[in-house]
Amino acid sequence: MYVAVKGGEAAILATHELLAETRRGDPAVPEIAPAQIREQMGLAVARVMNEGSLYDPDLAALALKQAQGDTIEAAFLLRAYRTTLPRFGASLPLDTGAMAIRRRISAAYKDLPGGQVLGPTYDYTHRLFDFALEEGGETPALTPAPAPLAETMPRVPDILGQEGLMEAEAPPEGDPAPFDLTRASVSFPAGRDVRLQAMARGDEGFMLGLGYSTQRGYGNAHPFAGEIRLGEVAVSFVPEELGFAVDLGDLTLSECQMINQFAGSKDIPPQFTRGYGLAFGHAERKVMSMALVDRALKARDLGEAADYPAQQEEFVLYHADNVEAAGFVEHLKLPHYVDFQGELELIRRIRAEREARLAKGQDHLPEAAE
Amino acid sequence: MTRRAYDDGRTAAYNYAYLDEQTKRMIRRALLKAVAVPGYQVPFGSREMPLARGWGTGGIQITAAIIGPADTLKVIDQGADDTTNAVSIRRFFERTAAARTTEATAAATIIQTRHRIPEQPLAAGQILVYQVPLPEPLRRLEPREAETRKMHAWAEYGLMHVRLYENIARFGEVTTTYDYPVAVNGRYVMAPSPIPKFDNPKMDMCPALQLFGAGREKRIYAVPPHTRVVSLDFEDHPFRIQSWTEPCGLCGATDTYLDEVVTDDRGGRMFVCSDSHHCETRRAEGHHGPMLAAAASIHLVEKEDAA
Structure with missing residues (x-):
């Protein structure tokens, strides 16, 4: 008798082994350790933590190693781990006003309390190769600044807010717990908490492109980078059995607040409106893009026309998730031969019917209603 | 620093059938609602799974929520038990739920499928779990979820009939060959998932329970046993299969x-x-x-x- 050949399972196991060998590369080259990735590829680690929605530099570094540096695959690993973690509570709101600043710049004011702090940035590097990095070696010791930075620095939109020029951020009626889009299905219109969550884990490239589109006329953006800050913020938690807040540790965060125009309406005098971006680690491009799109998505709330992709929340929220997008785009690799057979059968039959019709001298279909 | 191992083959670190019990309860509640309102898409808190979106995470979550030690599981993709993703999903349940598996359609209590309904008629007591990529049958006609939900609420399906009519006017027949829309229990228009329209008649009055999971789109829907499932057509252009x-x-x-x-x-x-x-x-x-x-x-x- 004849039996079907089955090779699926053996092939899958073999490809896992081949993948491990490919990941390792040339064994003559020393193997990279996750700690090296964590310390020396910090911006990639930050991106994986953001798109993986989990602040864990060690696991993000391991994910990057396991994924051969593919940030979307690494974010996927992190998310599939995160989803199994128990939720034991919510922290108190982070106070980025109390951030221990490493970098803080404002494009809206020449000088301001606390000053402009450049911090570590590629902004003013010339993009010329530093071939010394090929060899490696010691980094020269830094000279400490003559005076320490201010302990805390006021946030620029807060300065404008004192004058009533900046849109206030009031919590919604009753100050409900924020939505968790990893535990519940999003419905539309989506609240701002949902929008900000979706963008915080959204693909950096997608957010960048959308933010850019608002600057180029696909949206009505007139933004000023009110402030961008980078530093460490304490996470506080109130355990029920204690009844008072304890510090769990610090997060490195990037925050961007864009200042945008708003003409005002019947009820609201002209004022500035906010676009907000927040991300783990040093992720300036991400938070700036997010702040542009956050403002664009306020179009509906502010009674503005929402004609462009960046202003349409279903478009932005559904498509910013790169792990979901990658899964669905790449599922086209799965077999579709059942459906394709249906299409083959259809097109062959329609062509045969057409030829038969032409042979009879008819050049059009009979009316559909006949 | 030595970290906790993640993928070391010791599945004991995970709950039976991977999902935690709270999540399973949430999914079962969504399933009960789906069974109570046949063809209605119930939003659910779809979890991020260790398999990729679009690769069956909706069906996997349903199977994980309903499977028990007494079940026998069959997994097919394109109708076959040995296609790579079917193998991968079957291995997932063998690993996380020590699932008893089979290739015999009649021996299975749960059949997870992608793109086919088995040829052998299903029996009462069996559950067919479909993997669904796009649960919204109206999505190609209206991209906005806020709008399509209203269209379902009002049973406003004229647009779908216009599309079928335009097909007939242009090609002489409806050119949808898979994921052919159906009306369930005389109320909701439903996407049967990308099964060939050849399989649509098998859904009608089927004695087995049919459950549909769309993980990425976060929707669950169902056809209870012995429920009317009618493929949309016109009196003068009746539905026909390949x-x-x-x-x-x-x-x-x-x-x-x-x-x-x-x-x-x-x-x-x-x-x-x-x-x-x-x-x-x-x-x-x-x-x-x-x-x-x-x-x-x-x-x-x-x-x-x-x-």
């Missing part, structure tokens, strides 16, 4: 859905049952297709001398 002019090359069946296999680079091809278990069962019963011997030469089947 047919082939030749039988299965391996088992000779003339009433099954066939896949086309290209056998050489000179235009040679043969047609074989897409339901691999059904085809094997028929061959074991002594049915022979015209191409069975030729199939061995291209390693589609092997000749077992012992038998």
Whole structure:
């Protein structure tokens, strides 16, 4: 008798082994350790933590190693781990006003309390190769600044807010717990908490492109980078059995607040409106893009026309998730031969019917209603 | 620093069938609502799974929420048990739920499927779990979820009938060959998932429970046993299914859905049952297709001398 050949399972196991060998590369080259990735590829680690929605530099570094540096695959690993973690509570709101600043710049004011702090940035590097990095070696010791930075620095939109020029951020009626889009299905219109969550884990490239589109006329953006800050913020938690807040540790965060125009309406005098971006680690491009799109998505709330992709929340929220997008785009690799057979059968039959019709001298279909 | 191992093969670190019990309860509540309102898409808190979105995470979550030690699981993709993703999903449940698995349609209590309904009629007590990529049958007509939900609420399906009519006006027939829209229980228009329209009639008054999971789109819906499922059509252009002019090359069946296999680079091809278990069962019963011997030469089947 004849039996079907089955090779699926053996092939899958073999490809896992081949993948491990490919990941390792040339064994003559020393193997990279996750700690090296964590310390020396910090911006990639930050991106994986953001798109993986989990602040864990060690696991993000391991994910990057396991994924051969593919940030979307690494974010996927992190998310599939995160989803199994128990939720034991919510922290108190982070106070980025109390951030221990490493970098803080404002494009809206020449000088301001606390000053402009450049911090570590590629902004003013010339993009010329530093071939010394090929060899490696010691980094020269830094000279400490003559005076320490201010302990805390006021946030620029807060300065404008004192004058009533900046849109206030009031919590919604009753100050409900924020939505968790990893535990519940999003419905539309989506609240701002949902929008900000979706963008915080959204693909950096997608957010960048959308933010850019608002600057180029696909949206009505007139933004000023009110402030961008980078530093460490304490996470506080109130355990029920204690009844008072304890510090769990610090997060490195990037925050961007864009200042945008708003003409005002019947009820609201002209004022500035906010676009907000927040991300783990040093992720300036991400938070700036997010702040542009956050403002664009306020179009509906502010009674503005929402004609462009960046202003349409279903478009932005559904498509910013790169792990979901990658899964669905790449599922086209799965077999579709059942459906394709249906299409083959259809097109062959329609062509045969057409030829038969032409042979009879008819050049059009009979009316559909006949 | 040594970190906790994540993928070390010790599945004891995970709950039975991977999902935590709270999540399973949430999914079961969504399933109960779906069964109570046939064809209605119930939003649920779809979890991020260790398999990729679009690769069956909706079906996997449903199976994980309903499977128990007494169940026997069958997993098929394109009708076959041995396609790579079916193997991968079956391995997932063998690993996380020590699931008893089978290829025999009649022996399974749960059948997770992508793109097919088995040829052998399902029985009462069986559950068919569909993997669904796009649960919204109106999505190609209206991209906004906020709008399509209203259209369902008002049973406003005129747009769908216009699209079918336009197909007929242009091509002489409805050109949808898979994921062909159905009306469930006379109320909701539903996407049957990308099964060929050949399989649509099997959904109607089926004695088995049919559950649909769309992980990425975070929707669950259901067709309870013995429920009317009607493929949309017109009185003068009735719904019809695919047919082939030749039988299965391996088992000779003339009433099954066939896949086309290209056998050489000179235009040679043969047609074989897409339901691999059904085809094997028929061959074991002594049915022979015209191409069975030729199939061995291209390693589609092997000749077992012992038998």
